[in-house]
Amino acid sequence: MEKWRRTSQHLLRYSSGNYLRLGKYPNFNDPIPNSSSGFIRICEKCSSTKIRPSIEHQKNVQICLNSLRGYIGNFQLSIHRNVDNQSYKMQHRNFGSTTKLIQRNPSFATVSAEDIKHFKEILGEKSVIEDEDRLSIANVDWMNKYKGSSKLLLQPRSSDEVSRILKYCNSRRLAVVPQGGNTGLVGGSVPVFDEVIINLGSMNSIISFDEVSGILVCEAGCILENLDSFLANKGFIMPLDLGAKGSCQIGGNVSTNAGGLRFVRYGSLHGNILGLEAVLANGTVLDMLSTLCKDNTGYDLKQLFIGSEGSLGIVTKVSILTPPKLSSTNLAFLACNDYISCQKLLLEAKRKLGEVLSAFEFLDNQSMDMVLTHLEGVRNPIPPSEYNFYVLIETTGSDESYDREKLEAFLLSSMEGGLISDGVVAQDMNQASSFWRIREGITEAVMKAGAVYKYDLSLPVEKMYQIVEEMRLRLGPAAKVLGYGHLGDANLHLNISTSQYDDNVFAQIEPFVYEWTSGNRGSISAEHGLGLMKANEIHYSKSSETVQLMASIKKLFDSNGILNPYKVLPQSLLP
Numbered sequence: 001m002e003k004w005r006r007t008s009q010h011l012l013r014y015s016s017g018n019y020l021r022l023g024k025y026p027n028f029n030d031p032i033p034n035s036s037s038g039f040i041r042i043c044e045k046c047s048s049t050k051i052r053p054s055i056e057h058q059k060n061v062q063i064c065l066n067s068l069r070g071y072i073g074n075f076q077l078s079i080h081r082n083v084d085n086q087s088y089k090m091q092h093r094n095f096g097s098t099t100k101l102i103q104r105n106p107s108f109a110t111v112s113a114e115d116i117k118h119f120k121e122i123l124g125e126k127s128v129i130e131d132e133d134r135l136s137i138a139n140v141d142w143m144n145k146y147k148g149s150s151k152l153l154l155q156p157r158s159s160d161e162v163s164r165i166l167k168y169c170n171s172r173r174l175a176v177v178p179q180g181g182n183t184g185l186v187g188g189s190v191p192v193f194d195e196v197i198i199n200l201g202s203m204n205s206i207i208s209f210d211e212v213s214g215i216l217v218c219e220a221g222c223i224l225e226n227l228d229s230f231l232a233n234k235g236f237i238m239p240l241d242l243g244a245k246g247s248c249q250i251g252g253n254v255s256t257n258a259g260g261l262r263f264v265r266y267g268s269l270h271g272n273i274l275g276l277e278a279v280l281a282n283g284t285v286l287d288m289l290s291t292l293c294k295d296n297t298g299y300d301l302k303q304l305f306i307g308s309e310g311s312l313g314i315v316t317k318v319s320i321l322t323p324p325k326l327s328s329t330n331l332a333f334l335a336c337n338d339y340i341s342c343q344k345l346l347l348e349a350k351r352k353l354g355e356v357l358s359a360f361e362f363l364d365n366q367s368m369d370m371v372l373t374h375l376e377g378v379r380n381p382i383p384p385s386e387y388n389f390y391v392l393i394e395t396t397g398s399d400e401s402y403d404r405e406k407l408e409a410f411l412l413s414s415m416e417g418g419l420i421s422d423g424v425v426a427q428d429m430n431q432a433s434s435f436w437r438i439r440e441g442i443t444e445a446v447m448k449a450g451a452v453y454k455y456d457l458s459l460p461v462e463k464m465y466q467i468v469e470e471m472r473l474r475l476g477p478a479a480k481v482l483g484y485g486h487l488g489d490a491n492l493h494l495n496i497s498t499s500q501y502d503d504n505v506f507a508q509i510e511p512f513v514y515e516w517t518s519g520n521r522g523s524i525s526a527e528h529g530l531g532l533m534k535a536n537e538i539h540y541s542k543s544s545e546t547v548q549l550m551a552s553i554k555k556l557f558d559s560n561g562i563l564n565p566y567k568v569l570p571q572s573l574l575p
């Protein structure tokens with residue numbers, strides 16, 4: 001039996017079972033909305049992914065809630081809520097079986113008019129946002145995979161405001177999700193249910209920069225690229241560089257311990273972040289904003305906030321050791337015939353380029369194909385042959401002719417040794433950016449291709465590509481399996497691209513990918529975090545004793561569990 005029921009927001013049409021077919025537009029001839037809220041229509045009978053199903057199939061059409069952003073682009077997952085909005089179920093767009101099911105923590109309050117009034121007193125009217133359009137953007141991640149239903153977005157401008165917000169939320173048991181640039185890939189920066197979104201974007205001041213030591217102190221909402229440009233004028237660079245640099249914020253980078261392209265040279269943020277300020281769930285502002293390179297006075301608590309994805313506190317300020325900008329950069333784009341050559345090349349590069357090596361990235365032929373097919377204006381700089389692997393090697397040093405000679409000698413010997421099959425060296429900045437565009441554009445290209453299952457694995461280098469090959473065998477022609485990433489850091493991005501989400505494909509991938517990684521003592525999250533996607537999978541990379549201790553730390557820092565709930569740790573262990 002089917003019934004219709006009106007909730008505050010939506011007209012819900014529900015059939016048997018716990019979950020709903022949801023719709024706001026019972027008449028299928030209604031125009032499809034082109035604003036940022038609305039619904040996709042999918043023909044269930046023919047499984048068409050067309051936005052407008054054919055007339056004869058109209059009766060079989062299902063309308064799904066929360067997916068317009070997907071509809072604008074290549075729509076991805078549909079998210080269904082049950083009738084009381086208490087559980088969250090991500091479904092593939094064919095409305096197949098469940099992939100994840102999470103229960104809303106019943107101890108959390110919901111935002112009341114009284115709460116809104118209080119937030120307005122703290123922040124002023126303008127920084128308390130209830131506007132549906134703005135919320136619909138903040139509720140969804142940029143892949144359109146994860147979507148919450150928060151009714152409130154707060155934009156504090158100071159640590160004191162963050163503190164007052166959290167103190168209040170903690171006393172009211174209002175769950176919150178801290179949000180930076182919202183460029184994450186694991187659903188860590190968007191609400192799962194109705195958590196209050198605390199966006200740090202308005203806290204974007206540079207507090208100080210020491211031109212001798214290169215120590216930068218700034219607020220969490222500074223955009224990575226803006227910091228890099230600021231530093232370039234002073235003769236310095238940020239120790240990290242990511243494809244998302246134009247949008248991601250340093251607070252988010254620190255909270256996720258983002259890796260990126262310069263990691264092989266400058267290492268992890270655990271080393272480059274000298275200090276930080278974080279606000280705890282109860283509103284305590286922890287001032288650990290040291291600008292010292294050395295400080296062995298007791299436990300290094302700031303490390304707990306680096307990579308804990310806002311689950312222990314909200315990072316509001318950071319102090320970063322930035323390296324000097326060196327005068328000469330070279331970039332080679334090389335082709336290798338097999339993975340073993342890539343590995344040997346890495347070893348050679350470490351030996352022969354040593355102190356000037358600043359990036360060592362790789363992509364396979366399938367990744368190259370994806371970029372060439374889906375990104376406009378991109379071309380393979382080593383045409384016309386197709387090679388199995390491509391490697392980007394960047395050197396950065398301070399003596400142009402010496403650095404160039406060093407690179408050329410390395411390239412020559414690697415070519416003679418048969419490690420490189422072909423290659424080009426960028427002659428100017430434009431060429432260099434066009435090479436980087438290939439590597440950095442894979443994420444965008446694979447999104448354009450349809451559905452994508454993403455894995456971010458740390459594995460021993462010699463094993464790293466084996467999982468890509470095994471995955472290809474498992475999935476056959478139904479999927480394109482891409483392997484690329486930060487070879488210099490033994491970090492593989494395994495992306496599986498299919499035309500649409502498919503439960504059979506998914507069942508072939510998980511838990512196999514996690515079991516394989518665990519079996520090889522790898523990490524299921526090298527640099528992207530666990531977020532919502534992998535909170536329940538943490539045990540594949542951490543012992544149960546370690547996870548228990550993490551849960552105790554979480555409880556100590558956030559006894560009501562209001563900070564970024566449902567993320568990082570399994571729900572069963574959260575307060």
Ligand SMILES: O=C(O)CC[C@@H](O)C(=O)O
Pocket residue numbers: 185243260439440442443454455485486493494495
């Ligand atoms: O999209 C991905 O899976 C990887 C994104 C990013 O970490 C990269 O290295 O390009």
Ligand SMILES: [Zn+2]
Pocket residue numbers: 259260485486493527
């Ligand atoms: Zn990466």
